[in-house]
Amino acid sequence: MKSCLIDTIFLSDKRKNLLLLLLEGPQTSDDIKDKLNVNWGAMIPQIKKLEEWDLITSKDRVYYLTDMGRAIANNSKQLLNILCVYENNQKYWATHNLSGIPPQLLDRVGELGPAQLLESDLAHVFDANKDVVDAMINATFCVTLSNFFQPQYNKMYNTMIKNGCDLTLIYSQSVFDRILSEYVYDGTSEQDDVKFLDWKNAKFYVIPDGLGITEISVTNEIALLGLFDSDSRFDSRYILSRGDRARNWGLELCDRLSEGGRRIETNIKD
Known part of the structure; x- marks a missing residue:
């Protein structure tokens, strides 16, 4: 039969x-x-x-x-990839707000697999995540779109810039306003690579507030995704994926979420 x-x-x-x-x-x-x-x-x-x-x-x-x-x-294959991504980190996906991911990309979330969950231990939850730094520090290309700002990542970004990384940073308006007021060197105080962000040597874009994810970062090697939890609260954990399919998915998400953004004038010219 x-x-x-x-x-x-x-x-x-x-x-x-x-x-x-x-x-x-x-x-x-x-x-x-x-x-x-x-x-x-x-x-x-x-x-x-x-x-x-x-x-x-x-x-x-x-x-x-x-x-x-x-x-x-x-x-x-597409279904199996989605099942793999979901099964490996089921608790994370089930307890986080996915509404910030456009439906067409959520249908293709299997392109992120296999994925690794990065989380800080309780003693370092407010510090720069070491696994994130290790995954990004040697990038030659990086696009970060973020709804929050962790000043302890300034040192990482400045190191990337000094190493010749093609760095693009896209922030929500309120986050960018805070960066300008507190973390951009004003020429009067002592310059500090840990505190101040070398924004003049990066490409900056600003998008309206209301971004539905905490962060998407894409380098020449990885895609790093952070989501708000189901109650729209900040969560310091990330989904880390590697490979061309994951990178392309991440870049497409950046493009979708940054539509209508405005370029901030810096020293960098395209």
Whole structure:
């Protein structure tokens, strides 16, 4: 008896993994054995089940996805990625406000996976997060869009600028006003790389208040996402993701949230 399609795909790791493998391109039987680390005899009945649904086909022991198989495998991969991102940090996602993420990007949140939750211990919860600094300090490119300002990150940003990082900082209006009043060198007091932000050597943008996330930072290597909790309270924890797909997702979120922002004149010219 033919099982239902969703059971065919998801109730067998061998079948699921084969579909995902074939998304990379046609595979020989030897490719399948080696890449999936399976016994070929055990794979034959799984292949037959996928062939019954016309999801895969073969010629001369080379296996391919059918057109419908490719469509189903692509969407299955997207679902599996979302499940992985959610499952690995379920408590964080379930207890935080996701309304600041546009629906189109929330549908693709699986592009952040696999993701790591960064959190400070209680003794350092009000300090710059060491894991954040380690992930960002050597970046050659960085865009940060933020609804809060942690002055202890000034030292990190100044180091990045001195190392030649192409740094863009996007802040909500009220946060930017505070930076100007307290953390920009005014030429009269003693200059201090820890206290003052070298804003003249970075690109600055200001957006209206009401940003629905605490922060999204994207470098040449990582995407770092911070969210308010379900009661719209600040939370110092971050979701850290690596890879091109995560970076592209993060840059798209920055673009969406910074629409209508205004450029602040600095020494940096595009």
